[in-house]
Amino acid sequence: MDSAFQKELTCFISLKYLTDPVTIGCGHSFCQACVCLSWEGAKIPARCPICRNTSEQTEFRTNILLKNLVSPARQASLCQFLSSEEQMCGTHKETKKMFCEESKNLLCLLCSNSQEHEAHSHCSIECAVEEYRYHVCLLSEIISSEYQKLHPILLEEEKQHLEGLKNEGKKILQQLKKSEATMVQKGRHLREMYEELMNMCHKSDVELLQDLGDILTRSKSMQLNMPQPVNPVLSARPITGLIDRFRQFQVEISFSYEISSQNIMLFDDVRSLRLRRDLQEAPFPSGRSHYFAAWGDQAFTSGKYYWEIEVDSSWDWAVGVCKDTWLRKDSSRVPSEDTFLFLCVKEDNRYNLLTTSPVLSQYIEKPLGQVGVYVDFDSRSVSFVNVAKSSLIWAYPACSFNYPLRPFFYTGHT
Incomplete structure (x- = not known):
C-alpha cells in the first residue's frame, strides 16, 4: 500500500488505523475516542493536535468515506501480516486463515479440522476481527455515553468539595484568630497579675495579709476562664467512585508479625519529635508500651497496589509502607524519609493524626473501621483513604520514592 495513502488513514494520536474516524473543522481526521480524550480538560477552545488551529467543535459525526x-x-x-513467514503454521506450513472461538488461536485450515479443534467453533480471521471490533466500538460508545453523563456530576462534586473545604478553612482561620486574640488578652492580664504579685512580695506583712484574699480570688477566676486550644478538624467528604477505583488494584497482604516492646519506639519517637523538634536531645521514655509490628511478606517494585487494614480500638497505630531495608528486627529508628505512614498517636487524653515523612499533622476526623493504602509505582506516589467515608486522607506528591516498598502495620496498647 502506498505509504502516503496509508498515512492519511492513520490517526495522528494513536498512530494506528483510524477507528470510527471523525473530521474536525480544520480538515484533519482522528479516531473519535482519541480526539475526545485528547481534548478532555483542555482549554476552550481546544486545538487540533496537528496544525494547532482552534476548534469549538464538541459533537462529532463519523466520516463514512x-x-x-x-x-x-x-x-x-x-x-500481509498473516502471509509472512513468521505467521505460517509451524506444522503444516500453511497460511493461518481461521480463528478458534474456544482457544482464541489463529489456525490454518488443516489445524481447524484436526481432532484437537474439530469440535470447536471457527470462523475466518477477517470475520472474527470485524465482529470483535464491532463489539469493542459498541462497548466504547456505551461507556463514553455513561462517562459523558457522569463527568459533569463529578466536576460539580469536586467543585462542591473544594468549596466546602474553602469554607471550612475560613471558619477554622476565624477560630484561630479569635483564639489568638483571646490568648493575647489573657497573656496581658497574666503579665499584669505577675507584676502585681512581685510587687506584693515587697509589701509589709499587714499589707500582704490585707491584699492576698483579693488577688487569690482574681487568680482563680482567671485560671477557670483560660482559653482552650483550638483543635481544628476538617470533615471527611466522600468522593464518588474513589474506593471502587482503588479496589481495581486490591491485593491480599500477608504479614510477618513480631511483638517488640523494647526496641521499636515509633510512637514515642513521634511524640518526642513533636514536642522537642530536636531528635538528638529528645529522650526516650523509660516506660514501654506493648507494640505489635507487622511487615508485609512481599516487597513491591512496580505496578499499582491497594489494600485495606482494620485499625483497632487502641490509641496508637500506624499503616503504610516503608523502604524494604528501613525497619528490621531490633531496630529503633525514628520515622525517616524512607517511610510513608499514616499514624494515630495518643497524647494526654486526645489523639493526633499524622503522616510521615516529614511528620505532618492531619486535621481530619479519626477513621473508624478500615484505612486503605494505595501505592502507585507509575507515579511513585502513596495515598491513604478513609474506607468508611470514601474520602481521601492524604496523598504524597508524585516521585516521592524510587525504591522497593514493603507494607507495614503497627499498633500499640498503652
Whole structure:
C-alpha cells in the first residue's frame, strides 16, 4: 500500500488505523475516542493536535468515506501480516486463515479440522476481527455515553468539595484568630497579675495579709476562664467512585508479625519529635508500651497496589509502607524519609493524626473501621483513604520514592 495513502488513514494520536474516524473543522481526521480524550480538560477552545488551529467543535459525526476506505486497508494489512513467514503454521506450513472461538488461536485450515479443534467453533480471521471490533466500538460508545453523563456530576462534586473545604478553612482561620486574640488578652492580664504579685512580695506583712484574699480570688477566676486550644478538624467528604477505583488494584497482604516492646519506639519517637523538634536531645521514655509490628511478606517494585487494614480500638497505630531495608528486627529508628505512614498517636487524653515523612499533622476526623493504602509505582506516589467515608486522607506528591516498598502495620496498647 502506498505509504502516503496509508498515512492519511492513520490517526495522528494513536498512530494506528483510524477507528470510527471523525473530521474536525480544520480538515484533519482522528479516531473519535482519541480526539475526545485528547481534548478532555483542555482549554476552550481546544486545538487540533496537528496544525494547532482552534476548534469549538464538541459533537462529532463519523466520516463514512474514511471509514469505508480504512476497512479494506486494514484487511490488506492483516493479510500481509498473516502471509509472512513468521505467521505460517509451524506444522503444516500453511497460511493461518481461521480463528478458534474456544482457544482464541489463529489456525490454518488443516489445524481447524484436526481432532484437537474439530469440535470447536471457527470462523475466518477477517470475520472474527470485524465482529470483535464491532463489539469493542459498541462497548466504547456505551461507556463514553455513561462517562459523558457522569463527568459533569463529578466536576460539580469536586467543585462542591473544594468549596466546602474553602469554607471550612475560613471558619477554622476565624477560630484561630479569635483564639489568638483571646490568648493575647489573657497573656496581658497574666503579665499584669505577675507584676502585681512581685510587687506584693515587697509589701509589709499587714499589707500582704490585707491584699492576698483579693488577688487569690482574681487568680482563680482567671485560671477557670483560660482559653482552650483550638483543635481544628476538617470533615471527611466522600468522593464518588474513589474506593471502587482503588479496589481495581486490591491485593491480599500477608504479614510477618513480631511483638517488640523494647526496641521499636515509633510512637514515642513521634511524640518526642513533636514536642522537642530536636531528635538528638529528645529522650526516650523509660516506660514501654506493648507494640505489635507487622511487615508485609512481599516487597513491591512496580505496578499499582491497594489494600485495606482494620485499625483497632487502641490509641496508637500506624499503616503504610516503608523502604524494604528501613525497619528490621531490633531496630529503633525514628520515622525517616524512607517511610510513608499514616499514624494515630495518643497524647494526654486526645489523639493526633499524622503522616510521615516529614511528620505532618492531619486535621481530619479519626477513621473508624478500615484505612486503605494505595501505592502507585507509575507515579511513585502513596495515598491513604478513609474506607468508611470514601474520602481521601492524604496523598504524597508524585516521585516521592524510587525504591522497593514493603507494607507495614503497627499498633500499640498503652
